[in-house]
Amino acid sequence: MRNFLITVQVIVSIILIAAVLAQPAKTQGFSLLTGASDTFYSKHRTKTFESSMSKLTIISAAIFAAVALALNLI
Template sequence: MHNLLVVLQCILAVAIIAVVLIQPGKMDGFTNFSGGVTDTFFAKNKSKTRESMLIRLTAILGFLFAVVTVLLNMSKFK
């Protein structure tokens, strides 16, 4: 069981790194200081974009990584 959790944790770690590296940069955040309105089609429908899918996938992988880490620590003390 311990070996399976270690392998699963390594796979999740590599998956998190890959998903984070695929995400686009957030450098456009500095343009909002000028007071520009970002009321575009993509701003309104952000839940359907590739970027939002990657953010959601990162959160899910992070949660799974945390669960596997807790399980791994619990299995170590048995």
């Protein structure tokens, strides 16, 4: 059981690293201060690459934390 959890931990950690590195930068410079970032794209990004990578990061981080907790309890 421990070997299985270690294998899952390694796979999830690779997925988590890839998901974090694939996310685009959220810095937009001075336009964040002026409020000029309200575009159609920024308002309707529910099905964009950015939102899917954000969801993948959250899910893989939760799985990573659960497996890490399980490994500590075993």
